[in-house]
Structure formats: C-alpha cells, structure tokens
Amino acid sequence: MSKPQNKEGFSSALTIFFATLGSAIGLGNIWKFPYLTGVNGGAAFIIIYLGFVLILGIPLMLAEFYIGRSTGSNPIGAFDKIKDSKWPKANKIFKVSGVFTMITSMFVMFYYSAVAGWVYSYLFKAIKGDFNVLATMNVSDAVNFTKTSFTQTVSDGKVAVFWQFVVLLIVTIVLAKGVQKGIEKVTSTLMPVLLVLIVVCDVRALMLSKAGEGISFLMKPDFSKVSTDMILTAMGLAFFKLAIAMGVLIVFSGYYKKDTNLIGISFKVAISDVVISIMAGLAIFPVVFEFGLNPSEGAGLLFQSIPLSFAKLPMGNILLIAFFLLTAIAATTAMISLSEVPVRFLSQQFNISRKLSVIISTSIMFLIGALTVHPSSIFGGVRIFNKNLFDFFDFTTSNVLIPITGLLTAIFVGYVINKKSFVNEITNEGALAKYKGFVNFVLFSLKVLCPILIILIFISSFK
Ligand code: PHE
Numbered sequence: 151m152s153k154p155q156n157k158e159g160f161s162s163a164l165t166i167f168f169a170t171l172g173s174a175i176g177l178g179n180i181w182k183f184p185y186l187t188g189v190n191g192g193a194a195f196i197i198i199y200l201g202f203v204l205i206l207g208i209p210l211m212l213a214e215f216y217i218g219r220s221t222g223s224n225p226i227g228a229f230d231k232i233k234d235s236k237w238p239k240a241n242k243i244f245k246v247s248g249v250f251t252m253i254t255s256m257f258v259m260f261y262y263s264a265v266a267g268w269v270y271s272y273l274f275k276a277i278k279g280d281f282n283v284l285a286t287m288n289v290s291d292a293v294n295f296t297k298t299s300f301t302q303t304v305s306d307g308k309v310a311v312f313w314q315f316v317v318l319l320i321v322t323i324v325l326a327k328g329v330q331k332g333i334e335k336v337t338s339t340l341m342p343v344l345l346v347l348i349v350v351c352d353v354r355a356l357m358l359s360k361a362g363e364g365i366s367f368l369m370k371p372d373f374s375k376v377s378t379d380m381i382l383t384a385m386g387l388a389f390f391k392l393a394i395a396m397g398v399l400i401v402f403s404g405y406y407k408k409d410t411n412l413i414g415i416s417f418k419v420a421i422s423d424v425v426i427s428i429m430a431g432l433a434i435f436p437v438v439f440e441f442g443l444n445p446s447e448g449a450g451l452l453f454q455s456i457p458l459s460f461a462k463l464p465m466g467n468i469l470l471i472a473f474f475l476l477t478a479i480a481a482t483t484a485m486i487s488l489s490e491v492p493v494r495f496l497s498q499q500f501n502i503s504r505k506l507s508v509i510i511s512t513s514i515m516f517l518i519g520a521l522t523v524h525p526s527s528i529f530g531g532v533r534i535f536n537k538n539l540f541d542f543f544d545f546t547t548s549n550v551l552i553p554i555t556g557l558l559t560a561i562f563v564g565y566v567i568n569k570k571s572f573v574n575e576i577t578n579e580g581a582l583a584k585y586k587g588f589v590n591f592v593l594f595s596l597k598v599l600c601p602i603l604i605i606l607i608f609i610s611s612f613k
Pocket of ligand 1: 173174175176177178179390391392393394396398484485487488
C-alpha cells in the first residue's frame with residue numbers, strides 16, 4: 151500500500167522516541183506505578199506488569215502504529231483509508247473504536263488536567279517556599295499542615311480552576327506551534343530534563359538511612375499478593391502507561407518516518423517507561439520511610455507525604471522543587487500527546503486550521519474539565535451513575551472504553567487486515583525481515599492472547 155507522505159512529521163529517530171516516550175511518561179509513573187507496586191507485592195507486581203507489557207502492550211502498540219503510519223490519519227479517518235482489509239465493509243464497524251479513542255482522550259483530559267493543575271500549584275508553592283515551615287514542625291503537626299494544604303487546593307474552586315487553566319493554556323500554546331516546532335521541540339527538551347531531575351532525587355533518596363526499607367517495599371517480591379484484582383490492576387496500568395487505546399499512538403505514528411523501526415520504538419518506549427517508574431519509586435519510598443509515613447496512599451502520597459518528608463530533609467525545598475518540576479513535566483508531555491488526538495481529528499476531518507482545532511479542543515477540555523473537578527462537583531453536585539464526574543470519567547475510560555477499544559483494535563488488525571499488509575508495514579516493506587518471528591508472535595497475540603485476556607479481565611472487573 152502506498153504511504154501518504156506527511157507534510158508535517160517528526161524529524162528524526164530521536165525526536166520520534168522522545169515524543170512517544172512523552173506520551174507514556176506521565177502522572178502514572180510518579181504516583182500510580184510506585185504505590186501500586188508497593189501495595190501489590192513489589193517485584194511480583196512488576197513481573198506481571200512486564201508480562202502484560204510484552205504480551206499485550208507491545209502488540210497493541212504495533213497494531214496502532216500500523217493503523218496510524220499506513221494511513222497518516224486520525225483514529226476515525228484511518229478506517230476509511232485502510233484499503234488492505236479482507237472485508238472492507240467491516241472497516242465501518244471498527245470505526246467505532248476510533249470514536250471511542252476520541253471520547254477516551256477527552257474524558258481522560260477532563261480529570262488529568264485537573265490533577266496536573268494541582269501539581270503545578272504545588273510546584274508554585276514549593277518555589278514560594280510554602281513548605282519550608284514543615285522542616286521544624288513535629289511529624290503530627292506537619293501531617294495536619296499538609297492535609298489542610300491539600301484540601302484547600304482541591305476545595306478552593308478558584309485556585310483549582312485557575313491552575314487547570316494554566317495547564318491547558320500551556321498545552322494550547324505548544325500544540326498551536328505545530329508538530330515539529332511544538333510537540334517535538336518541547337518533548338525532546340523536557341524528557342532529558344526529567345531524567346536529570348529524577349536522578350538527582352534518586353541520589354538524594356538513596357543516601358538516606360531508610361533507603362533499604364524503601365527499596366525492599368518496592369522491589370521485594372511477595373507472590374502471596376497475586377490475585378485477580380492485582381492482575382486486573384497490572385493490565386489496566388500497562389494500557390494507561392503505554393497510552394494504548396487512546397488514539398495517541400495512531401496519531402503520533404502518522405508523524406513517524408517510513409523507515410522508523412516500529413518494533414524498536416515500542417520496546418525502547420516500554421522499557422524506558424518502566425525504568426522511569428522504578429526510579430520514581432526509588433526517589434519516593436526511602437524518603438517516605440525515613441519519616442515513618444504511610445507508603446500506600448494514592449493522591450495522599452503525592453500531595454501530602456512527599457511535601458512533608460522532602461521538606462524535612464536538609465535543603466529539602468530544592469529537592470521538592472525538583473520533584474514537582476519533574477512531575478509537572480511528566481504530566482505536561484502526556485497531556486500534549488493526549489490533546490493532539492482531537493486536534494488531529496478536527497483539522498483532518500473538518501479541514502479546519504490546526505490553530506482553530508487546538509482552540510476548540512482545549513476549550514472543551516477546559517469547560518467540561520473545570521466542571522468535572524470543581525469542588526462543587528467533586529464534593530456532591532453533579533453525579534452520573536451515582537459517581538461524581540471525576541470518578542465517572544475515570545471509571546468509564548479505564549474499565550469500559552479502554553478495554554473495549556483494545557479488544558476491537560486487536561481483532562481488527564489480527565483478523566480483518568491482510569496479514570501481508572501488517573507484516574510489510576511493521577518490517578518496513580521487508581527491510582526488517584529479521585523480525586519476522588517476532589511479528590508472527592505479535593499477530594498471534596492480536597488474534598488470540600489479547601482477545602482472551604481482555605475479555606476475561608473485563609468480565610472479572612464487573613464481578
Ligand atoms: N501514560 C500517561 C501516564 O502514565 C497517561 C497517558 C495516557 C498519556 C494516555 C497519554 C495517553 O500518566
């Protein structure tokens with residue numbers, strides 16, 4: 151199949167890697183992965199997680215790369231462009247998965263941008279030195295202080311909405327600049343900065359006396375924790391981390407080059423992502439244990455235990471700034487990729503300018519997003535299916551839309567697409583023929599493993 155050349159695409163193998171890594175790295179690495187690993191049996195969880203990355207994650211990434219790069223299109227339009235289908239009529243049915251990715255990317259942005267707003271506001275507080283008082287407080291006063299500070303951030307509507315606005319404004323500016331001058335430039339500048347910051351935090355944390363306790367909380371395998379729920383969590387996390395089923399990989403691979411090694415990119419991104427997650431855990435737990443705090447909290451870990459424990463270290467405020475800066479970077483690059491999905495869709499399908507598409511997309515994200523996380527919604531107010539909007543958007547995306555889209559993508563590429571077309575695309579028309587064996591495994595996974603595992607896990611999530 152002849153490949154449409156993209157007028158605007160990423161310019162080099164390195165920037166392709168950084169941009170894609172930017173979509174994988176996000177809040178998931180900093181607070182989800184570390185605490186989920188800690189409470190779910192350490193290395194036991196990491197092993198199962200890696201299993202999902204290999205047998206489902208990478209094959210699904212490659213399936214999305216196929217759809218994206220072979221068409222250069224957005225997740226909905228792509229289904230009209232794919233010609234190598236055994237039953238061309240089926241394309242129309244599978245288009246629904248493209249619609250789901252669009253909904254998912256928006257739904258996730260509604261609440262993700264809010265949490266990112268809290269991170270930005272914490273970064274600002276750290277820069278102002280608001281947490282310096284913690285250094286001399288006793289632990290129980292400090293716990294109260296950080297608790298109050300977090301409640302205030304979340305429950306003061308003006309503050310929360312202001313920071314969400316700032317976050318979305320930054321995303322708007324980056325996206326409006328375009329693929330090369332915006333997305334590519336920002337991700338390839340920020341990803342290395344993030345790495346440096348996390349190394350700084352790691353070095354400091356690992357010098358502490360409780361480093362060993364922190365490391366063993368994260369790494370010591372406890373296989374007694376293996377359960378259906380834990381397996382479910384590991385799969386959900388693998389999808390969320392690798393930005394699967396959200397349209398991001400379809401859109402981004404449309405900006406790849408014809409000779410980009412897709413298998414190489416998927417492995418490099420998946421491995422770097424896990425490494426960064428583990429490094430985040432190593433930066434967090436030694437410090438949290440040093441002050442005897444609870445390592446198993448979700449939002450509490452990020453917004454309460456971390457400010458408290460970091461601020462208590464000598465020069466802790468600098469460390470805290472580094473930590474929230476790296477978290478803000480991670481969240482921002484993830485949001486840039488996520489928001490590019492509706493932008494690409496609007497500009498391609500309705501033939502409107504990129505700038506206008508960006509403004510429409512981020513304005514909707516802001517209007518509904520602000521409503522979603524406004525304290526009046528979170529603490530009562532609007533409810534759908536007895537959930538506040540934040541939980542509703544989180545639940546429908548993680549538990550319903552993402553598994554269904556993953557399943558449809560696997561079936562579409564596994565069964566509907568001509569095998570030859572897929573193999574040609576993934577091996578760059580045979581130039582990477584040495585990977586043939588792996589490509590066969592990928593096809594087996596898309597045909598058999600993905601459908602079976604996703605359906606089993608999907609059903610058990612509703613038990
Ligand atoms: N992978 C990101 C994280 O871990 C979230 C994300 C999901 C980003 C989907 C883009 C698309 O936080």
